[in-house]
Amino acid sequence: MIEAAIVDGASSWAVFRRIVLPLSAAPLLTLAVVNMLWVWNELLIALVFLQDDSKRTLMVGITGFQNRYNLDVPVIMSGLTLATLPILAFYLFGQRFFVRGLVSGAVKGE
Numbered sequence: 785m786i787e788a789a790i791v792d793g794a795s796s797w798a799v800f801r802r803i804v805l806p807l808s809a810a811p812l813l814t815l816a817v818v819n820m821l822w823v824w825n826e827l828l829i830a831l832v833f834l835q836d837d838s839k840r841t842l843m844v845g846i847t848g849f850q851n852r853y854n855l856d857v858p859v860i861m862s863g864l865t866l867a868t869l870p871i872l873a874f875y876l877f878g879q880r881f882f883v884r885g886l887v888s889g890a891v892k893g894e
Contacts, residue, residue: 785803785807786799786803786804789802789803817874820874821871824867824870824871825843825867826841826843827841827843827844827847830843830844831844831847842863842866842867843867845863846860846863846864846867849863
């Protein structure tokens with residue numbers, strides 16, 4: 785496709801914008817989703833680098849409710865429930881795209 789666009793007289797920018805970028809949309813979206821989930825669930829980097837309590841992430845705050853002698857299970861579970869809400873909302877928003885991607889390769893009429 786790239787060679788055909790070049791033969792048709794497309795510039796490098798047009799080839800990138802009209803061929804490469806649309807073909808790269810699905811992998812870039814997958815990379816963004818995986819990276820977002822990794823950052824959302826990250827504990828160690830936030831624990832080491834964020835020293836101010838007002839800037840700590842939710843996962844660091846949840847681990848603050850457990851120590852050697854005490855484990856506050858109801859508070860931890862409610863915090864984890866709050867932590868899953870954005871991921872659940874993201875899934876519900878993108879569910880139609882997942883279904884569309886799964887159904888697009890199906891054979892029709894047989």
